[in-house]
Amino acid sequence: MENFVNVRNERETLDVLIVGAGPAGFLAAMSAAGFSSENSRKILILEKMPTPGRKLLIAGSGRCNLTHAGNIQDFFSRYGQKEKERFLKPALLNFTNLDLLQLLQKNGLPCVQLNDGKLFPKSERSRDVLELFLRLCAEFHVRIQCGEAVVSAEKSDDGSFLVRTETGKTFRTRNLIVSVGGKSFPATGSTGDGERFAKQFGHTLVPLRPALAPVTVSGYSFASCAGISFPDLSISLWRDGRKIAQRTGDVLLTHRGLSGPGILDFSREFQRGDILRLAFAPGLTDAQFTEMLQQNPQREIGNLIRTAFGISGRFVSAVLEQIGMSDSLKCWQISKKMRKMLLTFLTEFPFEIQSVGSFREAMVTAGGIALSEIDRQTMESRKVPGLFFAGEVLDVDGDTGGFNLQFAFSSGVLAGKNAVR
Numbered sequence: 001m002e003n004f005v006n007v008r009n010e011r012e013t014l015d016v017l018i019v020g021a022g023p024a025g026f027l028a029a030m031s032a033a034g035f036s037s038e039n040s041r042k043i044l045i046l047e048k049m050p051t052p053g054r055k056l057l058i059a060g061s062g063r064c065n066l067t068h069a070g071n072i073q074d075f076f077s078r079y080g081q082k083e084k085e086r087f088l089k090p091a092l093l094n095f096t097n098l099d100l101l102q103l104l105q106k107n108g109l110p111c112v113q114l115n116d117g118k119l120f121p122k123s124e125r126s127r128d129v130l131e132l133f134l135r136l137c138a139e140f141h142v143r144i145q146c147g148e149a150v151v152s153a154e155k156s157d158d159g160s161f162l163v164r165t166e167t168g169k170t171f172r173t174r175n176l177i178v179s180v181g182g183k184s185f186p187a188t189g190s191t192g193d194g195e196r197f198a199k200q201f202g203h204t205l206v207p208l209r210p211a212l213a214p215v216t217v218s219g220y221s222f223a224s225c226a227g228i229s230f231p232d233l234s235i236s237l238w239r240d241g242r243k244i245a246q247r248t249g250d251v252l253l254t255h256r257g258l259s260g261p262g263i264l265d266f267s268r269e270f271q272r273g274d275i276l277r278l279a280f281a282p283g284l285t286d287a288q289f290t291e292m293l294q295q296n297p298q299r300e301i302g303n304l305i306r307t308a309f310g311i312s313g314r315f316v317s318a319v320l321e322q323i324g325m326s327d328s329l330k331c332w333q334i335s336k337k338m339r340k341m342l343l344t345f346l347t348e349f350p351f352e353i354q355s356v357g358s359f360r361e362a363m364v365t366a367g368g369i370a371l372s373e374i375d376r377q378t379m380e381s382r383k384v385p386g387l388f389f390a391g392e393v394l395d396v397d398g399d400t401g402g403f404n405l406q407f408a409f410s411s412g413v414l415a416g417k418n419a420v421r
């Protein structure tokens with residue numbers, strides 16, 4: 001990874017300056033270069049960290065879940081609110097999951113589909129993705145300067161941008177692409193610098209919040225069950241006594257609460273004090289459960305629940321202990337009160353949200369540069385010509401499964417292409 005070229009001449013006017021060497025920044029740069037080694041445009045990426053792509057390296061636990069399989073049309077609904085779909089379409093259609101795979105495979109990085117439609121590099125190494133991006137940037141004559149945190153950017157009278165870094169350097173560029181990421185996992189360099197650019201250029205910043213985050217649960221008493229997961233649970237979200245949303249997904253018990261894709265993807269809607277109800281036996285009625293107990297009078301209740309509903313034995317024992325019921329109680333011994341408690345456990349087990357994970361734990365950031373101020377066909381600011389935004393700095397956050405990287409790549413490609421049109 002030694003292709004960080006020192007900028008020789010700070011006084012030259014660049015065609016495109018990109019702030020942030022993450023997935024969005026890399027693709028923006030390559031796209032501005034026309035994905036071509038014939039590129040003669042002056043393109044520079046400034047990265048504040050000593051090395052680039054730090055978040056990319058930890059993506060998918062170092063395996064890099066690049067994108068998702070399937071039709072790109074099915075991606076549109078994977079970014080939360082319905083209103084965002086319109087904004088996302090041009091970028092995703094312009095550079096799809098297939099386009100990404102083609103780019104990687106053509107350049108010697110084959111990909112594989114693993115569980116649930118997630119696509120990874122065949123080597124399952126994020127580092128290989130980063131190294132490929134660096135090699136392509138070098139081939140396309142994109143310069144990368146690390147250890148240069150951009151601290152200010154302004155438009156000068158001649159229409160170009162003056163960009164200043166913490167080390168005191170100044171760069172002049174015709175077009176500026178801001179791809180500084182969000183605020184989660186700040187040790188990777190993504191520290192919410194989008195706010196600075198929003199202020200400097202008069203853009204609205206939708207307040208930043210952690211998303212794809214685990215939750216801690218009030219009075220949680222399942223620390224001993226940490227690591228147990230439940231596939232495809234029905235999860236409902238309750239606020240002020242009303243059910244406000246429902247989803248299905250895998251849930252993982254942690255030392256302090258809940259995680260797993262079903263919780264992470266849902267977490268953008270959570271607030272402190274909300275109740276999450278998990279249904280291990282969705283739709284089970286009191287009559288059905290009563291009949292089940294009556295048909296198995298001599299079975300031990302713990303054993304019946306474990307086998308009939310496929311719930312981990314350790315968790316069943318922990319729940320029974322909490323409601324003061326012995327695992328070995330025979331079904332005929334279950335009173336009406338006990339039956340009601342068990343039915344609640346099976347159909348709507350409640351967990352009160354104490355907190356939604358902080359930026360240190362959240363995989364992505366919700367909020368960012370307001371989409372209404374960005375031209376969705378080009379990623380250009382509607383306020384400042386020549387200024388573009390790409391990636392997580394925008395008010396876009398996707399589900400787990402490769403949707404965030406795909407948006408970073410797609411929005412980067414669109415911004416880069418339009419910055420040199």
Ligand SMILES: Cc1cc2nc3c(=O)[nH]c(=O)nc-3n(C[C@H](O)[C@H](O)[C@H](O)COP(=O)(O)OP(=O)(O)OC[C@H]3O[C@@H](n4cnc5c(N)ncnc54)[C@H](O)[C@@H]3O)c2cc1C
Nearest residue numbers: 020022023024048059060065150181189391392402404405
């Ligand atoms: C643990 C973890 C695992 C993840 N796994 C996946 C996954 O498997 N699949 C998936 O789709 N998504 C995953 N994500 C999310 C995904 O990594 C991000 O959505 C994606 O990296 C966003 O790309 P970006 O280029 O917009 O921002 P970033 O990757 O955050 O890059 C922004 C870059 O800008 C630099 N920068 C910031 N401010 C400045 C400044 N002032 N001057 C210069 N440089 C600056 C930063 O140092 C950083 O290098 C994961 C996230 C985390 C935290």
